Amino acid sequence: MLVKTTLETAEKEFNKPPADGGGRTAEIRQVQREVPVSDRYQDMNLQDLSRRDVASLNHSQQAAANAVIQYENPVPLPEIQGVWLNYDNRGI
Numbered sequence: 001m002l003v004k005t006t007l008e009t010a011e012k013e014f015n016k017p018p019a020d021g022g023g024r025t026a027e028i029r030q031v032q033r034e035v036p037v038s039d040r041y042q043d044m045n046l047q048d049l050s051r052r053d054v055a056s057l058n059h060s061q062q063a064a065a066n067a068v069i070q071y072e073n074p075v076p077l078p079e080i081q082g083v084w085l086n087y088d089n090r091g092i
Contacts, residue, residue, distance in 0.1 A: 044057060
């Protein structure tokens with residue numbers, strides 16, 4: 001019960017609007033999830049492109065973004081648990 005109330009208190013504190021009148025964290029995350037079409041295609045001149053070209057460009061942008069994410073967050077190497085030591089007649 002103590003953990004639940006501590007988590008709820010932390011969540012309320014995290015989502016509380018800042019003192020300077022800025023947006024709440026939950027609102028900011030919602031906007032980040034739902035990017036408006038005007039912002040999503042802001043670097044494309046849609047009047048001169050077909051839907052197929054827009055989809056192709058959007059797919060290329062997403063592939064490039066995924067490549068950057070993979071580069072910046074590589075798969076971690078497994079942790080070494082131990083090394084097998086083999087002693088010969090010289091103790092090496």
